[in-house]
Amino acid sequence: MNKNILVVDDEDDILDFVERVLKDAGYIVFKAKDAKEGLAILRSEKIDLLLLDIMLPEIDGWQMMQMIKSDEELKKVPVAMLTARVDAYDKIIGLKEGAVDYICKPFTADELCKRVNDIFYYMEKNNL
Amino acid sequence: MRMSFQRKLTILLAGIIIVVFSIMGIFMASSRISELRNEIVNSAEMFVMLSSDRIGDAFFRYYKNAFFKFRSIVMSHKELNRDLKNIQVVDLRGRIFYDMEQYEKGFFDTSRPKYTSDKFVLANVKKMEVNIHKDNNVCIIAPYIDEYGVHNYSIVYYFSLGRLNQELASVIVSSVAMALATVGLGIMLSVVIARRITGHLKILSAGAKRIAQGDFxxxxxxxxxxxxxxxxxxxxxxxxxxxxxxxxxxxxxxxxxxxxxxxxxxxxxxxxxxxxxxxxxxxxxxxxxxxxxxxxxxxxxxxxxxxxxxxxxxxxxxxxxxxxxxxxxxxVKLNPERFDITESIEAIIHDFTPEINRKGLFIEKQYKEKKVYADRNGIHTVVENLISNGIKFADFGTKITIRTDHISEGDKETFQFKISNHGPTIPLDQIEKIFEPFHQVDATTSRRHGGIGLGLSIARNIIEAHGGRIWAESKDGITNFYFSIPQRRDL
Structure with a gap:
């Protein structure tokens, strides 16, 4: 069964690249340019993984994450953060807030695929 | 010895007062003495003028027949001048017929003729005018002319100047007393004045001290x-x-x-x-x-x-x-752990392999210590920057030496990393500045070697956050970069 992945990023080129790489790897990819659009898709589609950029217009990645985690319906969706910050500190906050992984920009196609595959492998292994 | 301004001022004022009063005392005493001397002499002369005739008359009339009347007349005159010491009646040859002082003491013997030994008297006894001699005493000789107009005798007066000494003593005593009183008063006054002045100075100096201590x-x-x-x-x-x-x-x-x-x-x-x-x-x-x-x-x-x-x-x-x-x-946030630094070094060298091969460099490794207690990511960044730097500035076909070492010095344990390369020598005045952000030795090197010169600055930030030290040496075409990090002994 193909997994559904939602990517939220305000950069079209990033969305385009991530979509391409993940589609080639066999995933179904949904794209959103901001938090509102992302939440709408989360509610309408069955999403297996959310790739969330931190720097978003209006509602940023942290806020959106909190909204997801406080929503009974949505809180089971695993979230992996995408960011250009280099900071280990951000990473710790992200993981504390409930992110399952943390992918630093710039990333290569191989890296992205491997991280996403790893997340699904880990979740299946632990029956999450 | 440190003396306060107040004490100095007091001593100075007291000294001035003493000197002024001493001069005043001396001046007053001397003027008073000469005045007194004149007074004594004048009154003596006056006395002689008024009394010589009467004493002469008394001598002429009563000496032989009624001596006691003569004596009482003389004695009554004596009472009139307190400086008068003696009265003598001397004839023209110097024979003393009457010596009041001797007589009153009971020493005057009339049976044997007695002559004066006073040279002044001998020299002047014949003269017809009054003569005055001033010595320790004042001696005045007055000729007596009897009722027949004959000058047979002279009356010799001796006046004492003893009163001068008394007067001098009292002037000295009073001026010393005055000086002492004034000095006492002056000291009190100067203490008060000095205290007023120095009190204010003390407030000012306390203020200056506060300013010096940064309280404005x-x-x-x-x-x-x-x-x-x-x-x-x-x-x-x-x-x-x-x-x-x-x-x-x-x-x-x-x-x-x-x-x-x-x-x-x-x-x-x-x-x-x-x-x-x-x-x-x-x-x-x-x-x-x-x-x-x-x-x-x-x-x-x-x-x-x-x-x-x-x-x-x-x-x-x-x-x-x-x-x-x-x-x-x-x-810099650190998350220190004990790890094998050579793994980092090997991984970094691996990443730089294309560049190492392009420049034909040979890397010599001297791993004398592998373990280090530090922030792994931070040290990785430092080593990466130092190796990248070494490769960037190495001459083609030369050797780069990387050494890791453990140094015990007293009770201090440190880990030390060293990398040497052959290449341009860094001028001595630049060797500290290369660790500042955006610094490269000159503008052209940045064109030649690329990079915006942040690597060493980042490395310094990381090493200093570890309490360590990063430094460079450059001489005769060989450049060494070092960093050292203090290690805990128990690890």
Whole structure:
């Protein structure tokens, strides 16, 4: 069964690249340019993984994450953060807030695929 | 010996008073003495003039027949002058017929003729006028002319100047007493005055001390209406000005800090913004190179390789910028652990293999210590920057030596890393500055070697956060970079 992945990023080129790489790897990819659009898709589609950029217009990645985690319906969706910050500190906050992984920009196609595959492998292994 | 201004002033004033009174005393005494001497002499002369005839008459009339009447007349005259010591009646040959002093003491023997030994008397007894001789005593000789107009006898008077000594003594005593009283009073007065002055000076000096200690909230309240008040006012004005200047400086510093923070924040933001487009670019280049978007010919592959290498370089520089602005904004956060540094070194050398091969470099490794207790990511960055630096500046075909070592010095244990390369010598005046951000030895090297000169600055930030030291030596074409990190003994 193909997994559904939602990517939220305000950069079209990033969305385009991530979509391409993940589609080639066999995933179904949904794209959103901001938090509102992302939440709408989360509610309408069955999403297996959310790739969330931190720097978003209006509602940023942290806020959106909190909204997801406080929503009974949505809180089971695993979230992996995408960011250009280099900071280990951000990473710790992200993981504390409930992110399952943390992918630093710039990333290569191989890296992205491997991280996403790893997340699904880990979740299946632990029956999450 | 340190003497307070107050004591000095007191001693000076007392000295001045004593000197003034001594001079005054001497002057007063001398003028009083000469006045008194004149008075004594004048009254003596007067006395002689008034009495000589009467004493002479009495002698002439009563000496032989009624001596006691003569004596009583003489004695009654004696009472009239307190300086009078003696009266003699002497004939022209110097024979003394009557000597009051001797007689009254009972020594005068009339049976044997007695002559005067006073040379002055002998010399003047015959003269017809009054003669005065001043010595310790005043001697006056007055001729007596009897009723027949004959000068047979002279009356000799001796007056004592003893009163002068008494007077002198009393003048001295009174002027000394006055001087002492004045000095006492003067000392008291000068203490009071000095205390007033030095009291104010003490307040001023306390104020100056406060200023020296950096307390500029000074308001010295002295109302003397003189130079001291002016000085106090100048002090207050000065401290106010300093206060104002410091306030301005603090505002300026605050503003500069704010601007610096804004700059750093801007740098962080811009680095972040630069990184996002890089992600898409690098991602696609990588994807293209792997042939996932159609097969490529060699030319296309070569071109893509150049694009990728340059994007990677751009990414490294942006990473450095982000890192240095983060360190400036937040400081270096460490998560120390004990790890094998040679793993990091090997991985870094592996990453740089293409560049090492391109320049024909040989890497010599001397691992004398592998374990280090430090922040793994931080040390990785430092070693990466130092190796990258060494490769960048190494001459073609030379050797780069990397050494890790453990140094025990007294009770201090340190881990030391050293990398040496052959290349341009860093001038001595630049060797410290290379660790400052955005610094390269000269503008042309940055053109030649690329990079914006943040690597060493980042390395220094990390090493200093560990409490360690990073430094360089450069001489005769060999450059060594070192860093050392203190190690805990129990680890």
């Amino acid at each position: 909230n000074l308001n010295i309240d002295i109302k003397t209406g003189d130079e001291i008040e002016d000085l106090a006012r100048a002090f207050n004005f000065m401290s106010e000005r300093i206060r104002e200047n410091i306030r301005e400086l603090n505002n300026l510093i605050e503003e500069l800090k704010q601007r610096d923070l804004q700059k750093t924040q801007f740098l962080a933001n811009i680095s972040h913004e630069l990184r996002t487009p890089l992600t898409a670019s690098l991602g696609y280049v990588d994807y293209l190179e792997k042939g996932k978007m159609g097969s490529l010919n060699d030319d296309q592959r070569h071109g893509l390789g150049i694009i990728r290498r340059n994007l990677e370089r751009l990414n490294r520089e942006i990473h450095s910028l982000l890192l240095i602005s983060k360190y400036t904004l937040e400081g």
